[in-house]
Every structure is written in structure tokens, then in C-alpha cells.
Amino acid sequence: MAAPTAATSPDLDESTTFARTLRESTREVHDRAHHSAYMDALLEGRLSLHGYAQLAAQYYFIYQALEQASDAMADDPVGAPFVIDELRRMPALRADLEFLLGPDWEARLHPVEATKTYVRRMHAVAFDWPGGYVAHHYTRYLGDLAGGQVVRSLLRKTYGVEGAGALFYDFSTLGSPSAFRGRYRELLNTAGWDAAERERIIAETLTAFELNIDVLTELAEAVVPATSR
Numbered sequence: 628m629a630a631p632t633a634a635t636s637p638d639l640d641e642s643t644t645f646a647r648t649l650r651e652s653t654r655e656v657h658d659r660a661h662h663s664a665y666m667d668a669l670l671e672g673r674l675s676l677h678g679y680a681q682l683a684a685q686y687y688f689i690y691q692a693l694e695q696a697s698d699a700m701a702d703d704p705v706g707a708p709f710v711i712d713e714l715r716r717m718p719a720l721r722a723d724l725e726f727l728l729g730p731d732w733e734a735r736l737h738p739v740e741a742t743k744t745y746v747r748r749m750h751a752v753a754f755d756w757p758g759g760y761v762a763h764h765y766t767r768y769l770g771d772l773a774g775g776q777v778v779r780s781l782l783r784k785t786y787g788v789e790g791a792g793a794l795f796y797d798f799s800t801l802g803s804p805s806a807f808r809g810r811y812r813e814l815l816n817t818a819g820w821d822a823a824e825r826e827r828i829i830a831e832t833l834t835a836f837e838l839n840i841d842v843l844t845e846l847a848e849a850v851v852p853a854t855s856r
């Protein structure tokens with residue numbers, strides 16, 4: 628296929644570069660999230676399966692709020708294209724938590740302080756501001772589709788967990804992850820936000836990453852063995 632010319636290349640058209648700007652603006656905070664003490668310990672196999680279950684438990688509260696925000700955005704002209712039912716993680720999380728924590732899993736769930744703060748933030752910005760919704764949506768779901776797949780293979784290799792326990796990372800109903808990421812970037816690029824709104828969305832996305840780092844930091848203190856922190 629011929630290389631696109633400057634006139635047709637989407638990346639050279641100012642109106643289509645938001646996905647790239649968002650990715651570049653969050654590169655540094657992404658690296659900090661990726662290399663947080665909790666994620667490093669998980670990826671290096673230093674956590675027990677119980678230690679991983681504590682993260683899945685926090686996801687329960689985080690995705691409950693995020694997916695309630697999706698319900699609130701279902702009729703919003705800007706937010707609605709991002710309400711994609713195949714992304715919803717709550718059914719998978721319920722099955723995973725039952726596997727990981729046992730039949731009384733619901734009684735065993737407790738949000739850590741950082742999770743409560745994160746959930747409060749989503750309630751403040753993601754239920755009636757589509758840009759805020761997208762900031763939180765992008766941070767979680769695109770992360771699950773990319774880095775989450777590394778965690779998925781780790782669960783299989785380190786703990787022998789696949790199927791129940793790891794369903795959270797199964798996006799097979801979405802089709803090809805890379806094709807989906809392309810469609811998602813297109814949604815970001817064509818949402819019609821002006822420069823000021825794009826700045827606000829980038830700022831909220833950075834906040835969303837920091838809130839994730841805070842959850843991971845609080846969890847690390849509880850579950851990463853002190854000798855390996």
C-alpha cells in the first residue's frame with residue numbers, strides 16, 4: 628500500500644491528533660504506574676495470588692463507579708459513543724472475585740482509602756461531564772486492553788489462573804484488540820473537542836493515572852513483602 632501523503636495522513640491533520648497528544652502527555656505518569664512497587668512485584672512474581680486478589684477487589688469499586696458513569700452517559704451525544712457494552716468489566720469481575728475470594732466474596736470486599744478517593748472523583752467528574760468520563764474511561768479500559776494483557780499472561784504462568792480468576796482481562800468479544808484501539812483513537816480524534824476542552828481532558832486523565840498510582844501504592848504497603856519493596 629502506498630504511504631499516505633501529507634494531505635491525507637490523519638496524523639498530520641490537526642483535528643485528528645488528540646489520541647496521540649493524550650498518549651504522549653500521559654507517557655511519564657504511565658511509566659510511574661507501570662513501575663509502581665505493586666506492579667513491579669506482581670510482574671516479577673513476588674506477590675501471592677491473595678495479593679493479586681486485593682487489586683481485583685479494588686477494581687470492583689472502581690469499575691462499579693466507571694460503569695455507572697457509562698449508564699449516565701448512555702444518552703449524551705459526546706459520551707455515548709464511548710459507552711461500549713463489550714468493555715464492561717463488572718460481570719467478569721464478579722466471577723473472578725468469587726473464584727479468588729470464595730463464595731462469600733462480597734462480604735470480604737473493602738475499598739482502601741485511595742479507592743474511595745478515586746470513586747469520589749469519578750462521581751464528581753464522570754457522570755455529567757463527557758470529557759471527564761472519557762478521561763477515566765481511557766485510563767482504565769485502554770490500559771486493560773494493553774498492559775492488562777501482560778497481567779493476564781502472568782496470572783496464567785505464575786498462578787495457573789485462566790478463565791475464572793482472569794476473566795477481567797478477556798476482551799475476546801471486542802474482536803481484534805489492535806483494531807479496537809484504532810477505532811477508539813478515532814473516537815477520541817473526532818469527538819469535536821476544542822483545544823481548551825482537550826487540555827481539560829488531558830488534565831483529568833493525568834488525575835486518573837495519579838489516582839490509580841495511589842491505589843497501587845496503598846496496596847503495595849499491604850501486600851508486597853517488606854523485604855522486596
Ligand code: HEM
Binds near residue numbers: 662770
Ligand atoms: C502491569 C503494568 C503495565 C504494563 C505492562 C503496561 C503496558 C502497556 C503497554 C505495552 C501499552 C501499549 C503502548 C503502545 O501502544 O505502544 C500500554 C498502554 C496503556 N496503558 Fe499501560 N501498562 C501497565 C500499567 C498501566 C496502568 C496501571 C495504567 C492506568 C491505570 C495503564 C494505562 C494505559 C493506557 C491508558 C494505555 C493506552 C495508551 C494509548 O495508546 O493511548 N497502564 N500499557
